Amino acid sequence: MDCDERAEHLIGLGGNDTLLGGAGNDLAEGGADGDLLQGGAGSDSMVGGGGKDILNGGAGDDVVNGDDGDDGDDILTDVEGDNVLTGGAGDDVIVTTGSGSDKVDGGDGNDTITGGAGDTLDGGKGENQLFADFAGGATGTVRMLGGWGDDVLTFGPSLASQDVVASGGHGADTYLFAPGSHAGQVSVTDFYINDVFDLDALIPQVAANYVSNPFGALGYLRVLANGNSTQLQFDEDGAAGSAASFRTILTIDAVLPSQLTASHIAGGMNPNGSEDGIHLSGWYYDDILNGGRSNDVLDGGQGTDVLYGFQGNDVLRGGAGDDALNGGSGSVQLNGGNGNDVLKVTGSGNSGLFGGRGADLIEIAGVQQAVVGRVVVTGGEDADTIVFTRGALDNTAVNASGGAGIDTYVLRGVKDFAPGAGGGRIDLAGLAAPAGVLEFVQSGSATLVRFDADGAAGPLAAATLMTLQNVLATSMTSENVVDVAGAPVKLVGLVGIAPAAFLPG
Numbered sequence: 001m002d003c004d005e006r007a008e009h010l011i012g013l014g015g016n017d018t019l020l021g022g023a024g025n026d027l028a029e030g031g032a033d034g035d036l037l038q039g040g041a042g043s044d045s046m047v048g049g050g051g052k053d054i055l056n057g058g059a060g061d062d063v064v065n066g067d068d069g070d071d072g073d074d075i076l077t078d079v080e081g082d083n084v085l086t087g088g089a090g091d092d093v094i095v096t097t098g099s100g101s102d103k104v105d106g107g108d109g110n111d112t113i114t115g116g117a118g119d120t121l122d123g124g125k126g127e128n129q130l131f132a133d134f135a136g137g138a139t140g141t142v143r144m145l146g147g148w149g150d151d152v153l154t155f156g157p158s159l160a161s162q163d164v165v166a167s168g169g170h171g172a173d174t175y176l177f178a179p180g181s182h183a184g185q186v187s188v189t190d191f192y193i194n195d196v197f198d199l200d201a202l203i204p205q206v207a208a209n210y211v212s213n214p215f216g217a218l219g220y221l222r223v224l225a226n227g228n229s230t231q232l233q234f235d236e237d238g239a240a241g242s243a244a245s246f247r248t249i250l251t252i253d254a255v256l257p258s259q260l261t262a263s264h265i266a267g268g269m270n271p272n273g274s275e276d277g278i279h280l281s282g283w284y285y286d287d288i289l290n291g292g293r294s295n296d297v298l299d300g301g302q303g304t305d306v307l308y309g310f311q312g313n314d315v316l317r318g319g320a321g322d323d324a325l326n327g328g329s330g331s332v333q334l335n336g337g338n339g340n341d342v343l344k345v346t347g348s349g350n351s352g353l354f355g356g357r358g359a360d361l362i363e364i365a366g367v368q369q370a371v372v373g374r375v376v377v378t379g380g381e382d383a384d385t386i387v388f389t390r391g392a393l394d395n396t397a398v399n400a401s402g403g404a405g406i407d408t409y410v411l412r413g414v415k416d417f418a419p420g421a422g423g424g425r426i427d428l429a430g431l432a433a434p435a436g437v438l439e440f441v442q443s444g445s446a447t448l449v450r451f452d453a454d455g456a457a458g459p460l461a462a463a464t465l466m467t468l469q470n471v472l473a474t475s476m477t478s479e480n481v482v483d484v485a486g487a488p489v490k491l492v493g494l495v496g497i498a499p500a501a502f503l504p505g
Contacts, residue, residue, distance in 0.1 A: 076092065076093070076094040076095070076096075077094070077095045077096065082100040082101045082102060083096060083100060083102045083103070084102070084103045084104075085102065085103070085104045085105070086104075086105045086107060087104075087105065087106040087107045087109065087111050087113075087124070088107045088108070089107055089108040089109055090107075090108070090109045091109045091110045091111060091112075091126075092106055092107070092109060092111045092112070092113075093111070093112045093113075094106065094111065094112070094113045094114070095113075095114045096114070096115050096116070096119060097114060097115065097116040097133050097135065097136055098116065098136065098138075099116075099117075099118075099136065099138045100118065100119075101118035101119065101120075101140070102115060102118070102119045102120070103119070103120045103122075104119065104120065104121045104122060105122045105124055106121075106122065106123045106124040106126070106128055106147070107124045107125070108124060108125045108126060109124075109125070109126045110126040110127045110128060110129075110149075111123055111124065111126060111128045111129070112128070112129045112131075113128065113129070113130050113131070114130075114131040114133050115130075115131070115132065115133065115142055115144075116132075116133055116134060116135075116136050116138055116142065117134060117136070117138040117139055117140035117141070117142060117162055118138065118140035118141070118142070119142055119143070120142075120143040120145075121142065121143065121144045121145065122145040122147060123145065123146050123147040123149070123151055123169075124147045124148070125147055125148045125149060126147070126148070126149045127149040127150045127151060127171075128146060128147060128149060128151045128152075129151070129152050129154070130144045130146060130151065130152070130153045130154065131154045131156065132144060132153075132154065132155050132156055132158075132164050133156045134156055134157065134158045134159065134162045134184075135156070137159075138162075139159070139161040139162060140161075140162070140163075141162075141163045141164065141165055142162075142163070142164045142165070143164075143165050143166075144164060144165070144166040144167070145166075145167050145169060146166075146167065146168040146169040146171070146173050147169045147170075148169060148170050148171060149169075149170070149171045150171040150172045150173060150174075151168055151169065151171060151173045151174070152173070152174045152176060153166050153168060153173065153174070153175050153176065154176045154177075154178055155175070155176070155177050155178060155182065155186050156178045156180065157178065157179075157180025157181050157182060158181075158182055158183055158184030159183050159184060160183040160184060161184070162183075162184040163184045163185050163186070163187070164184065164185075164186040164187065165186075165187045165189065166186060166187065166188050166189070167188070167189045167190045168188075168190065168191075168192070168195055169190070171194075172192075172194035172195060172196070173192075173194075173195045173196075174195070174196045174197075174198055174266070175188060175195065175196070175197050175198065176197075176198040176201075177197075177198065177199055177201055177202055177249075178201055179201040180201075182202075182234070182249045184249075185248060185249060185250070185251065186249060186250045186251070187250075187251045187253065188250065188251070188252050188253065189253045190253075191252050191253070191254075191255050195264065196263075196264055196265065196266050197232075197250075197264060197265055197266065198266040199214075199221060199232075199265065199266065199269075200266060200267060202214075202220065202221070202234055203220055203221075204220070204238075212275065212293065212294075213269050213270060213273060213274070213275060213293070213294060214269060215269060215270065215271050215272065215273045216273045217239060217273065218238060218239050218240050219238060219239060219273070220234060220235050220236070220237075220238045220239075221233070221234055221235075221271075222246060222273075223257040223260060223271045224257065225256055225257050226251070228253075228254055228256065229251055229252060229253050229254060229255065229256075230251070230252040230255050230256060230257050230259075230260065231248045231250070231251055231252075232248070232249060232250035232251075232252070233246040233247060233248050233249065234246065234247060234249045235247075257271065257272075261278075261279075262276065262277045262278045262292060262294055262296075263278045263279075263280065265292075266292075267292045267293050268290075268291055268292015268293055268294050268296055268310070268312070269292060269293055269294060270294055274294075275294050275295050275312070275313075276294060276295060277291060277292055277293070277294030277295045277296035277297075277312055277314070278290075278291050278292055278294070278296040278297075278298070279296070279297045279298075280296075280297075280298050280299070281298075281299045281301060282299065282300040282301040282302075282303060282305050282319070283301055283302070283303070284301065284302045284303055285302075285303045286303045286304045286305060286306075286321075287300055287301070287303060287305045287306070288305070288306045288307075288308075289305065289306070289307045289308070290308045290310070291307075291308060291309040291310050291311075291312065291314050291316075291328075292310055292311070292312070293310065293311045293312055294311075294312045295312045295313045295314060296309055296310075296312055296314045296315070297314070297315045298314065298315070298316045298317070299317045299319065300316075300317065300318045300319045300321070300323050300325075300337075301319045301320075302319055302320045302321055303319075303320075303321045304321045304322050304323060304339075305318060305319065305321060305323045305324070306323070306324045307323065307324070307325045307326065308326050308328065309325075309326060309327040309328045309330070309332055310328045310329075311328060311329055311330055312328075312330050313330045313331045313332060314327055314328070314330060314332045314333075315332070315333045316332065316333070316334045316335070317335045317337060318334075318335065318336045318337045318339065318341050318356075319337045319338075320337060320338045320339060321337075321338070321339045322339040322340045322341060322358070323336060323337065323339060323341045323342070324341070324342045324344075325341065325342070325343045325344065326344045326345075327343075327344065327345040327346070327351065327353075328345070328346060329346045330351075331350045331351055332345055332351045332352075333351065333352045333354075334351070334352070334353045334354065335354045335356060336354065336355045336356045336358070336360050336380075337356045337357075338356060338357045338358060339356075339357070339358045340358040340359045340360060341355060341356065341358060341360045341361075342360070342361045342362075342363070343355060343360065343361070343362045343363070344362075344363045344364075344365070345363075345364055345365070345375065346364075346365050350375070351375045351376070352375075352376045352377075352378075353375065353376070353377045353378070354377075354378045354380070355378065355379045355380040355384050356380045357380055357382065358380065358382055359382045359383050359384060359385075360379060360380060360382070360384045360385070361384070361385045361387070362377055362379065362384065362385070362386045362387070363387045363388075364377070364386075364387070364388045375388075417468040417469075417471050417480075419468075419471055419472070419475040419476050419477070419480055420475055420476075420477055420479065420480070421477065421479045422479070423479070423480055424480060425479075425480055425481065425482050426438075426449060426466070426480060426481050426482070437451070437452045437455045437462075438450070438451050438481065439451070439452065439462055440473040440476045441473060442472065442473040442474075443467075445469070445470050446467050446468060446469050446470065446471065447467070447468040447471040447472065447473040447476065448464050448466075448467055448468075449464070449465045449466045449467070449468065450462040450463060450464050450465065451463055451465050
């Protein structure tokens with residue numbers, strides 16, 4: 001339905017309608033179902049009604065309302081004039097990036113709102129995404145209000161005359177700096193304990209410019225007190241460079257630098273410049289705790305918890321419950337506690353893994369780089385499985401003690417292996433070579449577990465897989481080896497291989 005330069009009242013009623021306003025000051029109502037409303041020139045008023053509507057105010061100072069509806073996930077756009085856009089209920093997409101001063105209210109739902117200089121963006125209830133987009137070059141301040149919910153407020157590249165005043169509102173909010181130059185300033189007026197700043201885009205990612213903590217002495221970021229507030233300053237080439245210098249890009253109102261910790265910075269970087277990372281404790285529930293780049297301490301407490309250390313020299317404690325602990329890289333300490341836990345670490349440092357009570361799975365993954373590491377493993381009181389996967393150039397030594405129980409080993413060095421029936425077991429799942437032979441060779445007081453991939457007749461030499469300390473090779477039996485299916489491997493008598501050998505079945 002089209003109209004001319006006169007002011008028109010367009011009503012869509014039921015069905016998927018298309019309403020085109022024209023040059024006058026029009027009133028367009030979409031009615032039920034998903035409609036397309038174009039305001040055209042003039043100061044228009046538009047209401048989408050029920051359904052998933054698309055509303056474009058066009059030129060002029062418009063009032064655009066997506067309305068609620070049963071499934072009112074609307075799309076609202078207006079790039080000219082001083083406009084008012086309201087999303088209503090539903091997960092709306094609202095874009096207004098022109099030169100005018102627009103007011104946007106996302107309403108209920110998880111909304112995505114993009115505005116430019118001079119605009120006010122209010123996410124309303126829900127977990128909203130708000131973007132300050134200064135691409136149009138207009139000057140002025142964007143006001144961003146996250147509202148109720150865990151919101152993400154993103155600040156795009158800006159000029160010196162383009163600023164942001166941001167309030168995340170209630171919830172655990174994230175303030176994110178997008179890639180690019182940030183000559184303007186951001187002011188955060190209500191930073192709370194669970195809020196986070198994501199500064200990763202400001203930090204050079206090339207290896208030549210890498211620093212473990214960008215807030216350190218040679219880093220790119222620093223925090224300073226300014227009265228009762230904190231200023232975040234940024235230097236593009238770091239403290240060691242001379243092409244740029246530190247300038248303020250962010251002010252956090254009513255927060256002192258001493259109140260900011262690694263948990264407030266995405267990646268777990270401590271604003272004081274140290275390598276001390278995140279300290280988190282779970283409760284009675286099933287928690288997910290994430291560390292960062294620095295040296296973190298994570299304590300799951302009760303419940304079935306998931307703990308990720310990522311980088312740094314971390315300490316992870318599972319506590320009671322069947323927990324999953326992933327130490328990541330670095331020199332870490334993992335303690336599963338009570339329960340059937342899973343402990344994982346990359347063997348690029350000197351680490352300790354302690355399963356505690358319960359039937360635990362402990363995994364050590366080697367790396368491809370030529371690094372030297374040492375991992376000490378203790379399974380605990382029950383039947384544990386300890387697995388070590390060696391990388392191509394890895395030189396990590398693993399010393400393992402399964403503790404009480406019938407333990408299964410896939411690794412290199414074992415301190416308490418019990419031979420014979422009811423003792424420890426070696427898992428051959430990773431040795432898929434039909435002609436391969438497993439050898440037990442005495443070396444002093446220890447037994448070397450060696451594998452020859454093509455057997456005695458082939459050109460390949462046997463390689464030592466693991467060392468069983470204080471174990472006689474002659475005491476090893478087929479009960480101490482399991483194949484892929486978990487069944488004992490048949491003992492095969494081979495002449496010339498002492499003292500015993502097995503074919504992986």
